[in-house]
Amino acid sequence: MSEPVLSARDIIVDYPGYPPLRAVAGVSLDIHAGEVVGLVGESGCGKSTLARVLCGLLKPTAGEVVYLGRTLKPIGVAGQKVANTGIQMVFQDPGSSLNPRRRVGPQIQDGLDAAKRRLGGEGAAGAPTSPGDWLERIGMNADDVNRFPGSLSGGQRQRIATARALAAAPDVLIGDEPISALDASTQARLAYVMSSLTLAQGAGMLFVSHDLAIVRLIADRLLVMYQGHIVERGPAEEIWADPRHPYTQALLGAIPLADGAGRLPAVTPPGTHYPLTEAIR
Amino acid sequence: MTALLRIEDLSLGIRTEQGTTPILRGVNLEIEAGKVQGLAGESGSGKTMLGLTIVGLEPTTAITTGQIWFGATDLLALTGKALNPIRGRRIAMIFQDPSTALHPQLTVERQLTDHMRYHLKVSRIESRRRAEELLDRVGIAQAKASLSRYPHEFSGGQRQRIAIACALACGPELLIADEPTTALDVTVQAGILALVRELVDSLGLTVLFITHDLGVMSAVADRVAIMRAGEIVEAGPRDQVFLRPDHDYTKSLLAALPGAVGGLQTRDDLARLGGIKGGEPHE
Ligand SMILES: Nc1ncnc2c1ncn2[C@@H]1O[C@H](COP(=O)(O)OP(=O)(O)O)[C@@H](O)[C@H]1O
Ligand SMILES: Nc1ncnc2c1ncn2[C@@H]1O[C@H](COP(=O)(O)OP(=O)(O)O)[C@@H](O)[C@H]1O
Ligand SMILES: [Mg+2]
Numbered sequence A: 001m002s003e004p005v006l007s008a009r010d011i012i013v014d015y016p017g018y019p020p021l022r023a024v025a026g027v028s029l030d031i032h033a034g035e036v037v038g039l040v041g042e043s044g045c046g047k048s049t050l051a052r053v054l055c056g057l058l059k060p061t062a063g064e065v066v067y068l069g070r071t072l073k074p075i076g077v078a079g080q081k082v083a084n085t086g087i088q089m090v091f092q093d094p095g096s097s098l099n100p101r102r103r104v105g106p107q108i109q110d111g112l113d114a115a116k117r118r119l120g121g122e123g124a125a126g127a128p129t130s131p132g133d134w135l136e137r138i139g140m141n142a143d144d145v146n147r148f149p150g151s152l153s154g155g156q157r158q159r160i161a162t163a164r165a166l167a168a169a170p171d172v173l174i175g176d177e178p179i180s181a182l183d184a185s186t187q188a189r190l191a192y193v194m195s196s197l198t199l200a201q202g203a204g205m206l207f208v209s210h211d212l213a214i215v216r217l218i219a220d221r222l223l224v225m226y227q228g229h230i231v232e233r234g235p236a237e238e239i240w241a242d243p244r245h246p247y248t249q250a251l252l253g254a255i256p257l258a259d260g261a262g263r264l265p266a267v268t269p270p271g272t273h274y275p276l277t278e279a280i281r
Numbered sequence B: 001m002t003a004l005l006r007i008e009d010l011s012l013g014i015r016t017e018q019g020t021t022p023i024l025r026g027v028n029l030e031i032e033a034g035k036v037q038g039l040a041g042e043s044g045s046g047k048t049m050l051g052l053t054i055v056g057l058e059p060t061t062a063i064t065t066g067q068i069w070f071g072a073t074d075l076l077a078l079t080g081k082a083l084n085p086i087r088g089r090r091i092a093m094i095f096q097d098p099s100t101a102l103h104p105q106l107t108v109e110r111q112l113t114d115h116m117r118y119h120l121k122v123s124r125i126e127s128r129r130r131a132e133e134l135l136d137r138v139g140i141a142q143a144k145a146s147l148s149r150y151p152h153e154f155s156g157g158q159r160q161r162i163a164i165a166c167a168l169a170c171g172p173e174l175l176i177a178d179e180p181t182t183a184l185d186v187t188v189q190a191g192i193l194a195l196v197r198e199l200v201d202s203l204g205l206t207v208l209f210i211t212h213d214l215g216v217m218s219a220v221a222d223r224v225a226i227m228r229a230g231e232i233v234e235a236g237p238r239d240q241v242f243l244r245p246d247h248d249y250t251k252s253l254l255a256a257l258p259g260a261v262g263g264l265q266t267r268d269d270l271a272r273l274g275g276i277k278g279g280e281p282h283e
């Protein structure tokens, strides 16, 4: 396989406290161009912390992030903004990716400008070159450029946040629970739009979510996180069909399916602890 | 079928300076005794408003028409004090955030016994005994020791169990559960769903289970109603609604779900769905 665009090596993140809280406990992972990696796990397992380390928003306590062969300097150190780098992020709450007081068009233009500054010339090859074209690419109308985020639905705001991020021609797009706040009928569509447009640009994607049922449909590979550790990784369909780690098995068994069968999901006794070592597959 | 609660042509509007905004439009629903009636729909469709209206907690700016029959009583015709023997006693409600029902500065014992002492006029000792029994019933380990603890000392899932215990304190016939598992992790959710089912099957409790999650609905409900923009567009037995949906809206919801029959099974299904320009049905 080609060189990864983004790698994490032995990342540890401790949050200060008495005792300190180890949110990420030695994680290594690779993201290649042209693949979607799903990062799944329940709340508090360290997904967002890891995602913020990967895009340089948070300095890890130990370990390094390698981006295009070089150690990634955390944002702020060099005075750069995350909006300008080749690692773009979309958050659960589009409010954190979009400015409510600016019209949609100029915000997408920011992404286009960032791409031009970084890559020179016209930005990414084959990608839309104006905010209006971007809006059409993501399934909205070109004249939505004049609207404010507040006048759009949650799904539309996430589409705009995606357009803004992809207009910056990133090498990697990291989505941290980008579909979690949306209605179910919108979730799958948005997951598809985000991942297919990212791949169309030749970029790689890390899709963070607690919803395995949707993630496995868009991800090539899955990483299952539990208490700061990756406990299982592998091709998405293989893990879905045959989970090996007891935690992955519990997680999969607990998903209620809308199959009309009236089957209660499997219950694990509260306080169950699982091994922190990665399953061998 | 014996209906414990019968909603007839219920409409609700909210008064504003510009006029009245319709929220519920001609809702008809019969909730069968001893069953879980599911109420599903996307956010903003009016699910919570319907639940609140049943217990008389709709906003003061609401104007309602229609009837909500609980036995021979029309709940909509009752106001103020007349509702007290019913609300919290014969019909109880729990919410997505259990903190809504739990007072942060009161021990678990106080939360449980205050309800009982107010509605049932039982003694301190008797209410304490019942409180311990209830905690045990809803799956709180070390029930006796837990009585003197405060809500924040428990996890989210445990707090929801305590809120359920509070709701059960006066032996209600109907429990309205409004998205009780939405804020919880799936493994914790599984425990709460099993508990609800168990209370229905063993105590004969009747539950109106409100959720936006059709997977949860499919797991826990006997009958299902689908709500859109204040209207119930489809209602029926669980298997009928999930396997042979009648209404196009129900079909479109199921088509966008992984795991539903006729839903998303493969990446190709997703590509077909996602490829529809404009996408979201309600946008
Ligand atoms: N800024 C912070 N300060 C202290 N602890 C934090 C902070 N952010 C997250 N945590 C803790 O770190 C752990 C991992 O959190 P997070 O990365 O947000 O997990 P996830 O995204 O999987 O829900 C949790 O126990 C959380 O409470
Ligand atoms: N207190 C209120 N005053 C005015 N409108 C309200 C109030 N509460 C809810 N609404 C409106 O009623 C509609 C239905 O809301 P709700 O019952 O909360 O939906 P759901 O529970 O299905 O998400 C929404 O349009 C919402 O904005
Ligand atoms: Mg998170």
Ligand SMILES: [Mg+2]
Residues within 6 Å of the ligand: B047, B048, B049, B179
């Ligand atoms: Mg609601």
